[in-house]
Amino acid sequence: MSETGRQSDDPKTPEELYRYLVERVAGMESQNQELKEQIRQLESDKRYIETQKIRYEREVRKLKSEVEHLKTPPLIVGTITDVIDSGRVVVRSSAGPRFLVRVSQSVDTEQMKAGVRCTLNQQSLAIVELLPSSYDSQVYGMEVVELPGETYEDIGGLEKQITEIREAVELPMTRPELFANIGITPPKGVLLYGPPGTGKTLLAKAVAHETHAAFLHTVGSELVQKYIGEGARLVRELFDLAREKAPSIVFIDEIDAIGASRTEAMTSGDREVQRTLMQLLAAMDGFEQRGDVKIIGATNRIDILDAALLRPGRFDRIIEIPLPDxxxxxxxxxxxxxxxxxxxxxxxxxxxxxxxxxxxxxxxxxxxxxxxxxxxxxxxxxxxxxxxxxxxxxxxxxxxxxxxxxxxxxxx
Ligand SMILES: Nc1ncnc2c1ncn2[C@@H]1O[C@H](COP(=O)(O)OP(=O)(O)OP(=O)(O)O)[C@@H](O)[C@H]1O
The missing domain is CATH 1.10.8.60 (Helicase, Ruva Protein; domain 3)
Structure with missing residues (x-):
């Protein structure tokens, strides 16, 4: 700006100077207001980002520990058959063969005796820890409800699905003679599939309520443990418990965690999953179709399920639970x-x-x-x-x- 230009803009009289200052003060006040608003906005964003940061840091810590957990090789489960001395023990592994193995220092040698179950390191086969004789079902996330409180009244919509599950599960349990008279075998297992949060668990619980059956709720991923051979054993225990509690309904959520079809190349983790699946199929085959133990599976990924699970005599009634309209x-x-x-x-x-x-x-x-x-x-x-x-x-x-x-x- 030129010297003359500046001079012409400058206030000359005291009134002009007064007006000029009032305008400047007003302008600065409004700018100040805007800046205050921006600060408030930035502070609120900062607070939000800080909470998200804490949340993500927590998640990163959780994921890191999960990665650590996954990196540790699975342990083999065995049963002590003979204790030679405090450092040498004969163990039968869950895979069959017997070994003479060493014992880690952390193991309480007083507790070592024939029949006690233990875990073995995959490489050295040394005993890593002794296992309690029977697992608490809660440890494996298994929920046993003697009689669930949920009823069909608590389900919104899904009328067609309720009718289907009543025919497939409720009727064979409450009126088995209908099937015997007509000479048909009711479905053994029912598979519910659909997106999460659509009422699959709710439906299974309502059926258990209606049939006065105990509800045994387990999650596929919980059955596949880090201990080799334990998945199959847990499935066996689950079905033993179901027989004991009969009439009962076994509900296996996330069944795809054990029932996904596999490719040729298998890792040891895959083989463990495969063994668990085989045990599940064997357990299902061992059940009476007209019996009072029913199996309901649930999945969000029916597309990846192994065809063996869907054969007749297994999950032979498939019910879709879609998002509600x-x-x-x-x-x-x-x-x-x-x-x-x-x-x-x-x-x-x-x-x-x-x-x-x-x-x-x-x-x-x-x-x-x-x-x-x-x-x-x-x-x-x-x-x-x-x-x-x-x-x-x-x-x-x-x-x-x-x-x-x-x-x-x-x-x-
Ligand atoms: N059709 C429905 N009627 C009434 N409530 C429902 C319905 N579907 C879902 N809900 C509500 O959502 C909750 C979660 O549903 P539920 O656990 O049965 O879903 P899900 O399909 O088993 O989910 P996921 O696949 O994640 O296990 C229920 O406890 C209930 O409150």
Whole structure:
């Protein structure tokens, strides 16, 4: 800017100078406001990023320990057949052959006697630890419910699937004579497949409730342990327990963890999974079709299942549990709002329409969230706006979650 130019812009009279200063102060105040707003925004982003950082650091620690766990070679399970002295023991391995093995220093030699089960190092075959004679089922994530409280009333939609499972599991258990009279054998196992959170476990529990059966719930990945030979033994124990508790329903979630079809090249981990699957097939074959133990499997990945599992006499009834459509979502919302104080103005069909693509577990969470909004607003009833707020929070969290992987790179 030229000297003359600057002079012409400069205030000349005291009034002009006053106006000029007032304008500058106003301009700076508004700038200050904007900066304060930016700081507030940045601080809120910082807080969010810090919580995400803590979350991801925790996850990294968990994954690292899982990687460590996976890197350690599996141990062989054996049974002591003879103790020669405190350093030398004869052991029969779960694979069959007997070995004369050494004992690690950490093992309590007082407890070593014939019949005690132990784990052996894969390379040196030395005894690493002694195992308790019988495992606590809880250790392996097996849940035994004498009589589940869930009923068909607690399931929204899925009418066709309820009818199918009633025919395949409930009827043979409650009225076996119908099948005997007609001369047909009911299905032995039922496979439920579909996306997560769509009510597969809920359905299996409701069948157990209706048939007054004990519910034995296990997860495929829990059956494949790090101990060689243990997966097969756990399957045997699971079915022994099912017989003991009969009438009972064995529910195996994530069955693909043991039942995925395998390629030619197998690692020792794959062979362990294969042995577990073989035991499961043998256990299923050993069951009476008209008996009072029924097997229900569940998976999100039916496409990778070994064909052997789907042969007649095994999982011979396959039921798809899809994501709910609008009617289904409406029915699920009805179930989850049954005990809530809902304002008559709430248009539940509209909520169902707005939740396209959501599963039953999400809908349950949305109802809870709407209830929380009502409490926060000190409403006496949950109104439409509480549902709208819950939906937008849910959508926001969901979108935020899907954006996270890019952010997490920063903390890796
Ligand atoms: N059809 C439904 N009706 C009512 N509630 C449902 C329904 N589907 C899911 N839910 C709710 O979602 C929760 C989780 O469902 P569930 O554990 O049965 O899903 P899943 O299909 O077994 O999932 P996963 O494949 O992850 O094991 C249930 O406890 C229930 O609250």
């Amino acid at each position: 609008t009617e289904g979502r409406f029915a699920i919302l009805q179930v989850h709002t049954r005990g809530m104080n809902i304002d008559t103005s709430v248009d539940m069909m509209e909520v169902a329409r707005l939740t396209e693509g959501r599963n039953g577990a999400d809908l349950n969470a949305i109802c809870m969230e709407a209830g929380m909004f009502a409490i926060r607003q000190e409403h006496t009833k949950v109104c439409q706006n509480d549902f709208i707020m819950a939906l937008s929070k849910f959508r926001y969290d969901f979108e935020r979650e899907s954006r996270l992987p890019t952010t997490s790179v920063m903390f890796a």
